Amino acid sequence: MRGLPAPVAHRLNALMVQERAVAWLRIGADLTLLDAGGELDHYGLTAICRGEPVGEQALFLEGLLPLFESPYVVPSIGLTGDIAADVHIHEDADGTWVLLLDVTAERDATRRVQQKAYDMTLLQEKEALLNRRLEAVNAALRETQRELEASRDLARQELERKQLELAEARTLQLALAPPPYRGRIGARAVAVDVVLEPAKEVGGDLVDHFRIGNDMLVFLLGDVSDKGAGAALMMARTHALFRGLINRPDAPWLFRAPENAVGLVNRTLAEGNAGCMFVTLLIATFDAATNRLTYTRAGHVPPFLRRCGGAVERLGAAGGLPLGLSEDAVYASAAVTLAPGDEVLTVTDGITEAMDQSQCLFGEERVAGVMRRGCVAGTSLLQQLLAGVRAFEAGGMQSDDIAAVLVTIGTS
Missing domain, CATH: 3.30.450.20 (PAS domain)
Known part of the structure; x- marks a missing residue:
């Protein structure tokens, strides 16, 4: 060269x-x-x-x-x-x-340039088509916006109405839970404390207590198999059915052996129960004349019995199926003698199945641990239990309804 x-x-x-x-x-x-x-x-x-x-x-x-x-x-x-x-x-x-x-590399480079030029031309055509479509969509959106603005106030009013109804329903449901009781059943001093905290506006946990005559105290705790409005209606119906038995002439017979009352309520709940909704239930009757607690456990968490000396037992006798599953279900009772200073705690699985951040359950043993420690000065046993659950959840959302009833036999 x-x-x-x-x-x-x-x-x-x-x-x-x-x-x-x-x-x-x-x-x-x-x-x-x-x-x-x-x-x-x-x-x-x-x-x-x-x-x-x-x-x-x-x-x-x-x-x-x-x-x-x-x-x-x-x-x-x-x-x-x-x-x-x-x-x-x-x-x-x-x-x-x-x-x-x-010259393969040059040929490929030329092809890429040609393809890019083609792509640019195609892109410009697509852009023009897209712009036309966007103009049509924008026109439709503007029309939709006008329609949404016209209906927005109605939707807001409807939402506010439903929120008000749910708030009223929650107030009514919480009103079904009886206040704490301090008094005498027969000659025996008895205290009853309850807690009810639905996970949503309304829930499916049931708690109640009432007297039959002078010598019997009945308390019950139930948990409907669902949550929300449907469970709340099932709970209210169950509550009303048990309350409806109080004024019957045979009420002492029904509640002295609580499997009788459970059988009647179960048949009513099971009839026409197409949705197969059911209620786990613990019902117990304390007879001050005999100091005997007779209970029927229909698929519910076994109650905790803390003796006056601090030992904790479980009332685990099976009484039958949850209510509402079968009209032909048969129920049975078990009994235990209570002494002055004894405490009986019944909870729903909203307590035992509360979860921490790693999805571990609070569990029945933690409940038993609270029972063993007993009351701390200035704090009730139920307050301690709920505080323990909240600390365990560590700020997590409550996943299930919470209910509990604590019956304490006085020492005088």
Whole structure:
């Protein structure tokens, strides 16, 4: 190359051979292959044979030979394996020379540029179409906005009405829970404390206590199998059914053996119960004349009995199925004698199944632990229990309704 130092020319030649995968063919006047060399395998020409017609071996030369113009260049011919090469052809005294230079990278770059130009054109067309569609959508949105604005106030008023109804329903439900009791049942001093905290506006936990005659105290705790308004209605119905038994002439007989009362209520709840909603229940009657606590446990969490000395027992006798599942369910009672200073705690699974941040349950053993420790000065046992649950949940959302009833037998 004129004007270049020999080392530079040599380096340029090496780069050309290395980067362009140079291969060459020398062809005679009869169009047979005289010689070949360079990177033949790069172009799929490894098996080319000298002395054979070149047109049958290098198909890309078809129509190019014999040469009418020298030198002659055919740019970017597609060869085997998606290779592209510039084909340079010239003649001299030794024959016709064919030089192959790889231009695959340039061919691909050109394709990318062409594709990008095509994509840009297509994008512009799509953008124009999108703009037209957006204009139509905006018009529809403006119309929808006008309709939404027209109905927004009505929706807000309806929401406020429903929130007010739920607040009233919550107030009414909480009003069903009786106040604490301090008094005498027969000759025995008795205290009753209750707690009821629905997880939602209204819930499905039931807590109640009432007297039958002078000598009997009845308390009950129930948990409906669902939450929300449906469970609240089931709870209210169950509450009303038990309350409705108080004024019957046979009320002492029904509640002295509480399985009798449970059987009557169960048959009413099970009749036509297409949704299979049910109520776990613990009902117990304390008879001050005998100091006996007779209880029926219908699928409910077993109560905790703390003796005056601090030992904690469980009242785990099974009494039958939860209420509402079967009209033919049979119930049974068990009994235990209570002494002055004894305490009976009944809870729903909203306490035992309260969860901490790692989804661990509060559990029945923690409830028993609170019972064993007993009251701390100035704090009731139920307050301690609820504080323990809240601390265990560590700020987590209450996942289930919470209810409990604590009956304490006085020492005088």
